[in-house]
Amino acid sequence: MQVFREKQPLIQAIQRIKSDGKSIGLVPTMGALHEGHLSLVQNALKESDQVVVSIFVNPTQFDNPEDLEKYPRNLEKDLELLKKEKADIWVFSPTANELYGDKIFSQNFDFEGLESVMEGEFRTGHFDGVGTVVKHLFEIITPNKAFFGEKDYQQLQIIKKLTRTTGLPVEIVGCPILRETSGLARSSRNERLSSQHRVEAAFIYKTLKTANQLFGTESAEYVTNWVENQFKSNKHLKLEYFEIANSETLKKISTKEKGKQYRAFIAAYANDIRLIDNIALDN
Numbered sequence: 001m002q003v004f005r006e007k008q009p010l011i012q013a014i015q016r017i018k019s020d021g022k023s024i025g026l027v028p029t030m031g032a033l034h035e036g037h038l039s040l041v042q043n044a045l046k047e048s049d050q051v052v053v054s055i056f057v058n059p060t061q062f063d064n065p066e067d068l069e070k071y072p073r074n075l076e077k078d079l080e081l082l083k084k085e086k087a088d089i090w091v092f093s094p095t096a097n098e099l100y101g102d103k104i105f106s107q108n109f110d111f112e113g114l115e116s117v118m119e120g121e122f123r124t125g126h127f128d129g130v131g132t133v134v135k136h137l138f139e140i141i142t143p144n145k146a147f148f149g150e151k152d153y154q155q156l157q158i159i160k161k162l163t164r165t166t167g168l169p170v171e172i173v174g175c176p177i178l179r180e181t182s183g184l185a186r187s188s189r190n191e192r193l194s195s196q197h198r199v200e201a202a203f204i205y206k207t208l209k210t211a212n213q214l215f216g217t218e219s220a221e222y223v224t225n226w227v228e229n230q231f232k233s234n235k236h237l238k239l240e241y242f243e244i245a246n247s248e249t250l251k252k253i254s255t256k257e258k259g260k261q262y263r264a265f266i267a268a269y270a271n272d273i274r275l276i277d278n279i280a281l282d283n
Contacts, residue, residue: 001079001083001088002090004091005094005095010092011140013090017050018142023049024048024051024052025044025045025052025147026044026052026146027044027051028133028134028146028148029055030055030057030188031055031074031078032071032072035186036177036178037053037081039149039178040148041085042085045089047173052089052090052143053082054137055093056094056133057073058129058130059129060133061125061126062129063124063125071188075093079091092140092141100136105132106129107128107135109127109132111158112161114154118241119267122240127155130159131162134162135166138168143170148173149174150174150177151177151277153265157248160172177278180202184198184202184204185205189273189274190275193270197271212264212281215264216282220254220256227239227266238269242264242265243264243266244265245263245265258283261281262283264279266278
């Protein structure tokens with residue numbers, strides 16, 4: 001395993017790899033790695049000659065300074081976890097100044113409305129920050145493929161739009177959500193949950209599964225109202241939003257149409273810890 005803290009040595013190493021005709025796979029992360037991240041790495045190892053894992057807590061995608069401050073950081077622990085893969089993984093872990101230069105700011109993007117719903121509605125400027133850092137990483141690492149988890153499904157759709165609008169020649173690969181035995185979607189934020197909240201948070205996925213069953217026979221409005229009522233009676237979790245949207249456009253739907261694909265999206269708080277999840281709906 002090689003760890004790069006500066007971009008120039010990494011760029012040179014990638015140029016050598018590519019001159020031999022080998023492919024690069026990128027797994028962008030903000031660290032606090034877990035089994036979900038490892039599943040992305042494993043997919044990347046199968047489809048790439050050389051895998052680069054970026055570990056960088058990106059300041060421009062946080063609208064809440066306290067959330068940025070509390071975000072877990074432990075590079076040593078992250079590296080130990082990656083070593084379990086027993087592969088020649090390269091890690092890029094720069095400082096903010098190394099990645100951005102002297103001015104750390106977000107570029108403004110037009111994602112044609114993908115950025116203004118759900119997460120974008122509740123996290124001002126979030127996806128401009130995501131787009132900015134991913135664009136930087138793509139330009140530095142020049143991957144053939146980049147691997148993202150479907151837990152952040154809205155982000156996945158936005159990154160796909162980013163590559164189309166910027167012309168960056170990167171294939172975006174979406175990977176299935178990895179879950180804990182309780183069904184809770186694996187997330188770095190789970191480490192901040194109390195033992196009780198970790199148990200209670202399994203309610204999120206349980207509710208999504210039932211919503212999927214209901215969606216087979218009931219309207220989107222009925223399912224939404226049912227989910228909201230379930231959370232009203234839950235003392236441990238607070239619902240921020242639940243939406244049923246078109247899988248491609250992410251636009252909220254009022255009626256179902258045959259041949260269209262839909263997903264249910266949810267965000268909820270366990271104390272002050274924000275958790276998100278989603279599920280493909282059977283139609």
